[in-house]
Amino acid sequence: MPAKVCYERCSRSRCSCCCSHFSPAPAALSQAICSSTHQESVFARMTRMLLPARTSPVRIGLAVFALGLVLTIPLLLLTTSWRRGSHVGDTDSELTGLSSFWHLGDASRKFADKPAEFRQPFVYAPLDTEFIDSNFDRLKLALSRSPMGKYQAHVDVLMTERRPQINTDGWRFHTPSGRNLTLAGLQAETYDRNYTTPNLAHFILPFQDPQLAFHHFVCILSGFWVMRPQKLVLWYMKPPSGHYWELLKTNITAPVWEQRIVMIQRPVTQKIYNMTVKVKEHQADVMRIEAVLLLGGVYLDLDVITLNAMEPLRKYQFAIGKELPTVLCNGVFSGAPNNTVLALWHLSYQTFDDASWGGHSLYVIGDICKHFPGHCHIEEDSLDRPGWINFGKMYGEGDRTWDWQTKNYAMHLFYRLxxxxxxLKSIRTVNNTLGDMFRFILFGRKEPFKS
Known part of the structure; x- marks a missing residue:
């Protein structure tokens, strides 16, 4: 026990004397042994201070508690530091100049604390180019049979591109506070190995008048509170404003607002491939396809109210609902990033006719799903019904019979009709299905309030 005896006789400033007892050991080994003797002695001193010869059970308990704190606090600090360091998506550079599907994200951003598959450039899942190439003629056949407008007879001439071309010039990904994000960072952060489709909800805010209406406010809140997405993605051209925008921020607390909301500013689509897009509804049609094609998740129109969690739909590469028995509706759909159906749908816009209402947004996607049924899951009535053909089931005075709590993941309200x-005041007494659903989101009850 020479080292221990020596250490008891010397002070910390004379550490070399106790190490000399272990000569001729190497210096590094001597220092290590010396350090261990210090640690033993410190522990011994703590033991003697806390546990004298006659020690009560209370003092033993205090000693164990103190030792636990000494060991636990450094571990907590290290864990907190790691979590802060592993946050993905923050970068000082904006996502600019990307002209094609294959250039995703900013390659300068390094995810050193992530596994290799998460490092830049991150691709959630690769586009199945082999399938697209081998089935391109089949896609053209589907388009030639679809009532999509004046270019139906010119499919062979117009369909030249086999890869989706998405021009991201002028796009900016950021948090509500203004911290810049990247596309690749968002893909990495929202990756979920348990599901095919990530848990994102996309809304395109009004790009002509940026003020939110009351029903916009309720539908966005429903998407956040009922669907509980990892990220709520708000696409916009002009910064949103108005009373209901401020109310939306008030109803999603500040820390959650910053952590869970993603703002993406982008120009409104004016052209896709060689086709001009001027009708605002058609511009939004293109923007929603590109949103889900790049990031994945669930797209919802601003008049789609979320009524149940959508986890069952996230196991599919692509899911969409019916507006009519034979017509699909693009007001709400879900998909994995880079999925085949969305890629084919986007490629079909090489034959786009701006004068054809619903040609590509309704009929083309229906024909794509008919020709590629293995890639498309169709919900009969859980996403859009009762629909505009059963208008009274939503808005009829006194009609509260539609069982939306068990039938619907979401409901397309066709609110402009x-x-x-x-x-917030008038909705309390509205006596129809709309009133029931809005009150459920806002107040947690269906029944009308007494006037």
């Missing part, structure tokens, strides 16, 4: 603008 209704036209009545409610507010």
């Amino acid at each position: 209704y036209g009545v603008q409610h507010d």
Whole structure:
């Protein structure tokens, strides 16, 4: 026990004397032994201080508690530091100049604390180019049989590109506070190995008048509170404003707002491939396809109210609902990033006719799903019904019979056909299915309040 005896006689400033007892050991080994003797002595001193010869059970308990704190606090600090360091998506550079599907994200960003598959450039899943190439003639056949407008007879001439071309010039990904993000960072952060489709909800905010209406406010809140997405993605051209925008921020607390909301500013689509897009609804049609094609998740129109969690749909590469028995609806759909159906749908816009209402947004996607049924899951009535053909089931006075709590993941309200603008006060007494659903989101109850 020479080292221990020596250490008891000397002070910390004379450490070399105790190490000399272990000569001729190498210096590094001597220092290590010396250090261990210090540690033993410190522990011994703590033991003697806390546990004298006659020690009560209370003092033993205090000693164990103190030792636990000494060991636990450094571990907590290290864990907190690692978590802060592993946050992905933050970068000082904006996502600019990307002209094709294959250039995703900013290659300068390094995810050193992530596995190799998460490092830049991150691709959630590769585009199945082999399938697209081998089935391109089949896609053209589907388009030639689809009532899509004046270019139906010119499919062979117009369909030249076999890879989706998405021009991301002028796009900016950021948090509500303005911290810049990257596309690749968002893909990496929202990757979920348990599901095919990531848990994102996309809304395109009004790009002509940036003020939110009351029903926009309720539908966005429903997407956040009911679907519980990892990220709520708000696409916009002009910064949103108005009373209901401020109310939306108030109802999603500040820390959650910053952590869970992603803002993406982008120009409104004016051209896709060689086709001009001027009708605002058609511009939004293109923007929603590109949103889900790049990031994945669920797209919802601003008049789609979320009524149940959508986890069952996330196991599919692509899922969409029916507006009519034979017509699909693009008001709400889900998909994995880079999935085949969305890629084919985007490629079909090489034959786009801006004068054809619903040609590509409704009929083309229906024909794509008919020709590629293994890649497309169709919900009969859980995403869009009862629909505009059963208008009274949503808006009829006194009609509260539609069982939306068990039938629907979401409901497309076709609100512009209704036209009545409610507010937080008037919605309390509205006696129809719309009133029930809005009250459920806002107040947690279906029944009308007494006037």
